[in-house]
Amino acid sequence: MKEIDFYQYCPRCKNKLEQKSIQLLFCESCNRNLYLSPKPCVTAIIIRDGKILFSQRAREPYKGQWDLPGGFVDYTDNLEEALSRELKEELGVELVSAKYIESRSGVYYWEGYTQVVLPTFFECQISGDPKPSDDVAAIEWHDPKDYKIICFIHDQEVIKKYYLNN
């Protein structure tokens, strides 16, 4: 199910919403547009001896699959706060510095529901010895050429573009 199909009724007046486009809903009785937005996410590229830290997902969706550390931006987080929080939660490390790389538009599937996401990528310097916790089951250091084992295409594309054959 696409996100737009999830919103059937106007949150103000409860009337049926009309789908105007892939991202726009309209309530005729309120004469108001309701725009959908992507969910921002932060993704950390952590490098040691030419290898990138891959994290294995401990929970659904994509449980057991390989990923990069990071996650959704909390409601009142900025990107840096989200990155710092996720690295502490998932790896038990402190974020020392983060260099912005780029962002991508992507999709995240969960129980038949498609969420459009906006992953933002940062190359991160950390302090501490990363250990898996929270929603990470395991970590491994991988050569960038192993990018295809990562479950998200947008993560694969960033590794391929910036780290392959470097």
Ligand SMILES: [Zn+2]
């Ligand atoms: Zn309305």
